Amino acid sequence: MSGAVAVVLVLALPAASAALLVMLPGLKLTARLNVGASGLTLIAAATLLVHRPPAGLFLHVDDLNVVFLLLNTFVGFSAAAFSAGYIAHEVETGRLTARHLRFYHAMYQTLMFGMNLALLANNLGLMWVAIELATLTTVVMVGIYRTPQALEAAWKYFILGSVGIALALFGTIVVYFAAQPVVGQGLPAMAWTVVMASAQRLDPALLNLAFVFLLLGYGTKVGLVPLHAWLPDAHAEGPTPISAVLSGLLLNVALYALLRFKMLLAANGQALAPGPLMVMLGLLSLVVAAFMLYRRRDAKRLFAYSSIEHMGIITFAFGMGGPLANFAGLFHMAMHSLTKSAIFYGVGLAAQAKGSQRLEDIRGLTESHPALGWGLVLGVAAIAGLPPMGIFMSEFLVVSSTFARAPWLALVLVAGLLVALGALVLRLHGMAFGAPHGPSERITASHVPMFAHLALVLFAGIHLPGAVVEWFRHVAALLG
Amino acid sequence: MDAAMDTTWLQIAHLFPGGMVLVSFLLMYQDRMSGLINAFAVHALVLALAVAWQAFLQDAPHLYVTALLALVFKGIVIPVALRRIVEHLDVHRGIETVVSVGPTMLFGIGLVALSIVVMLPVTVTTDPLAREDLAFALSVVLLGLLMMVVRRNAVSQVVGFMSVENGLILAATGAKGMPLVVEISVAFSVLIAFIVIGMFLFRIRERFDTVDAQALDGFRGEQP
Numbered sequence: 001m002s003g004a005v006a007v008v009l010v011l012a013l014p015a016a017s018a019a020l021l022v023m024l025p026g027l028k029l030t031a032r033l034n035v036g037a038s039g040l041t042l043i044a045a046a047t048l049l050v051h052r053p054p055a056g057l058f059l060h061v062d063d064l065n066v067v068f069l070l071l072n073t074f075v076g077f078s079a080a081a082f083s084a085g086y087i088a089h090e091v092e093t094g095r096l097t098a099r100h101l102r103f104y105h106a107m108y109q110t111l112m113f114g115m116n117l118a119l120l121a122n123n124l125g126l127m128w129v130a131i132e133l134a135t136l137t138t139v140v141m142v143g144i145y146r147t148p149q150a151l152e153a154a155w156k157y158f159i160l161g162s163v164g165i166a167l168a169l170f171g172t173i174v175v176y177f178a179a180q181p182v183v184g185q186g187l188p189a190m191a192w193t194v195v196m197a198s199a200q201r202l203d204p205a206l207l208n209l210a211f212v213f214l215l216l217g218y219g220t221k222v223g224l225v226p227l228h229a230w231l232p233d234a235h236a237e238g239p240t241p242i243s244a245v246l247s248g249l250l251l252n253v254a255l256y257a258l259l260r261f262k263m264l265l266a267a268n269g270q271a272l273a274p275g276p277l278m279v280m281l282g283l284l285s286l287v288v289a290a291f292m293l294y295r296r297r298d299a300k301r302l303f304a305y306s307s308i309e310h311m312g313i314i315t316f317a318f319g320m321g322g323p324l325a326n327f328a329g330l331f332h333m334a335m336h337s338l339t340k341s342a343i344f345y346g347v348g349l350a351a352q353a354k355g356s357q358r359l360e361d362i363r364g365l366t367e368s369h370p371a372l373g374w375g376l377v378l379g380v381a382a383i384a385g386l387p388p389m390g391i392f393m394s395e396f397l398v399v400s401s402t403f404a405r406a407p408w409l410a411l412v413l414v415a416g417l418l419v420a421l422g423a424l425v426l427r428l429h430g431m432a433f434g435a436p437h438g439p440s441e442r443i444t445a446s447h448v449p450m451f452a453h454l455a456l457v458l459f460a461g462i463h464l465p466g467a468v469v470e471w472f473r474h475v476a477a478l479l480g
Numbered sequence: 481m482d483a484a485m486d487t488t489w490l491q492i493a494h495l496f497p498g499g500m501v502l503v504s505f506l507l508m509y510q511d512r513m514s515g516l517i518n519a520f521a522v523h524a525l526v527l528a529l530a531v532a533w534q535a536f537l538q539d540a541p542h543l544y545v546t547a548l549l550a551l552v553f554k555g556i557v558i559p560v561a562l563r564r565i566v567e568h569l570d571v572h573r574g575i576e577t578v579v580s581v582g583p584t585m586l587f588g589i590g591l592v593a594l595s596i597v598v599m600l601p602v603t604v605t606t607d608p609l610a611r612e613d614l615a616f617a618l619s620v621v622l623l624g625l626l627m628m629v630v631r632r633n634a635v636s637q638v639v640g641f642m643s644v645e646n647g648l649i650l651a652a653t654g655a656k657g658m659p660l661v662v663e664i665s666v667a668f669s670v671l672i673a674f675i676v677i678g679m680f681l682f683r684i685r686e687r688f689d690t691v692d693a694q695a696l697d698g699f700r701g702e703q704p
Contacts, residue, residue, distance in 0.1 A: 048506070090567065123659070123660070125658075125660035125664060126660065128664070129660070129663065129664065131668050132667055132671065133667075136670075136671065136674060139674075149531075154678075155634075155678070158674075158675065158678070159628075159637065159641070161629065162641055162671060162675075163625065163641070165643070166621070166644050166645060166648055167621075170617075170618070170621055170647075170648055170651060170654075173652050173655055174614075175646070176655050176658050177603070177610065177655055178658065180655065180656065184558070185656055185657025186657050186659055187659045189657075189659075190658070190659050190660065203602070205601070205602035205603050206603070208602075209598065209602055210600075215516075360596070396560050425617065453608065460523045
């Protein structure tokens with residue numbers, strides 16, 4: 001398979017299967033098609049590792065977006081596999097009907113299409129449109145249960161997400177203003193590779209202005225404090241596979257957009273350093289979310305706040321910059337995506353077994369459902385940053401690289417991590433141990449996606465293969 | 481064309497965006513739903529004129545599509561739909577504000593001053609046509625955001641959002657030769673159609689008030 005074909009497939013597979021899924025009836029068939037299409041997309045994305053087409057004005061593949069794309073299609077695939085079992089249960093209990101189902105699967109593939117397009121886009125306007133598309137589909141999915149809470153969450157997400165997206169577009173327009181006198185009118189002035197090549201000649205003042213808007217705009221989608229208000233509700237009220245995709249992938253895609261512009265500013269040289277702004281917002285997110293973890297009474301909200309915390313850490317690491325911190329940020333991002341989606345798979349199963357996602361209703365899982373209970377223990381231990389899991393490694397790298405350059409920031413960082421650790425251990429204890437009570441159903445959906453992710457995270461924590469290290473190191477150098 | 485003619489045409493190009501800023505202020509002090517919707521229709525009309533004028537000046541026929549879209553969709557279809565929503569959902573005809581009109585207007589004036597102060601120095605190198613255009617567009621965007629903050633009602637929030645979007649379209653069309661403008665304006669129209677259909681289907685009348693923490697906890701299912 002040549003590179004150009006692979007790029008087309010990564011986009012066309014989700015788009016075509018979305019169109020097909022709208023028309024097809026039947027749960028089994030659509031769920032299987034959803035998994036199959038996601039699997040094939042993953043294979044197509046993996047071939048891009050080896051074969052790369054040359055950059056066009058609309059699409060391009062480079063070392064940076066291949067990391068994101070691979071992560072995106074992998075978690076997309078495993079979430080589709082998880083969703084097949086999860087949704088079957090939802091249909092059985094009558095929370096979703098056949099009509100919703102068609103819609104759900106079609107939207108799932110549209111979301112994958114939107115995210116893949118945003119990652120592959122070379123054109124900054126196209127990237128914006130793709131992120132808008134991804135946002136719209138998730139809004140629809142968050143509100144799919146039609147309960148007042150779900151509608152409220154979807155509406156809030158919609159309004160805040162739209163404002164964010166509007167600000168990001170203004171930033172994009174200002175970037176075009178900066179690029180147009182240098183590169184010339186038309187498409188090239190919107191192509192990231194072209195603009196990047198002449199970054200030094202762009203007007204720094206315009207770039208500064210643009211970055212402020214882009215940071216606020218895409219930062220809303222990343223879920224950075226104080227722009228995070230939509231995130232916990234959207235995670236808690238939608239179907240759990242979507243919470244996993246939102247947390248594990250869509251937040252990353254928004255961050256990716258931000259990173260592209262950060263690279264542009266860094267390459268310009270005279271523009272303001274984007275790092276300190278990102279460091280500040282990242283630390284704020286980490287600390288605020290860590291404290292918010294204590295007062296949560298809903299399992300999915302708890303882990304949504306934990307996502308804010310981790311996006312804060314990742315933004316912080318990329319803000320610090322330099323080869324080591326960038327490496328740590330990339331590594332942490334991959335680990336967080338894998339772990340957090342595994343946790344959401346587990347929480348989804350637990351909520352189905354217990355008939356509630358309130359923390360007080362979920363008790364003693366290790367006794368009533370040993371596989372699920374211990375899986376969750378492993379997942380939460382990983383996300384809290386306990387060794388020997390991968391997140392321990394990545395957090396250690398973030399902290400140690402910060403200690404070397406800005407000890408005071410590292411102190412705040414460590415304090416935030418410890419506060420979050422306390423909250424997660426506290427909540428985990430209630431969920432996993434003690435005497436089980438309340439209704440308890442047998443779990444029919446598969447545990448495999450959850451354990452597959454956790455195995456990867458454990459493996460990465462114990463031994464990160466040299467090829468991966470080399471690859472991440474190379475990307476980290478690109479990020480500057 | 482000769483120089484004098486050129487200046488006149490530039491003045492006209494400034495007239496419409498300036499008009500949009502004025503209509504943004506008009507939106508701000510409407511206290512009746514019907515007045516608000518009418519004012520928004522005017523906002524969209526002025527946008528359509530501004531975009532059409534840009535299309536003429538830049539000799540960019542595709543921008544006429546954007547202008548037509550603004551005129552038909554946002555000037556006619558959306559106002560009619562919003563009026564329906566107000567009637568059918570029995571929305572309060574008066575508009576509740578979080579902050580009263582006087583301070584809001586003063587704050588709005590401050591925002592316009594801010595955007596001019598921010599924009600003019602950094603756009604010295606760009607062409608004069610785009611320069612003021614961008615400053616006006618930023619003002620419209622900021623005024624729209626301000627409106628979303630100070631209004632409690634879902635319809636006026638949506639009107640605020642659409643005025644933000646009008647500001648963005650203004651900025652995008654002012655940027656000479658910017659690609660994908662038509663596509664972006666279509667994408668925005670889809671977004672807005674979604675919002676309006678969503679309001680209608682799910683009977684959303686009020687913004688979810690974030691001031692009353694008690695009610696919010698209820699919504700979030702997080703009661704102790």
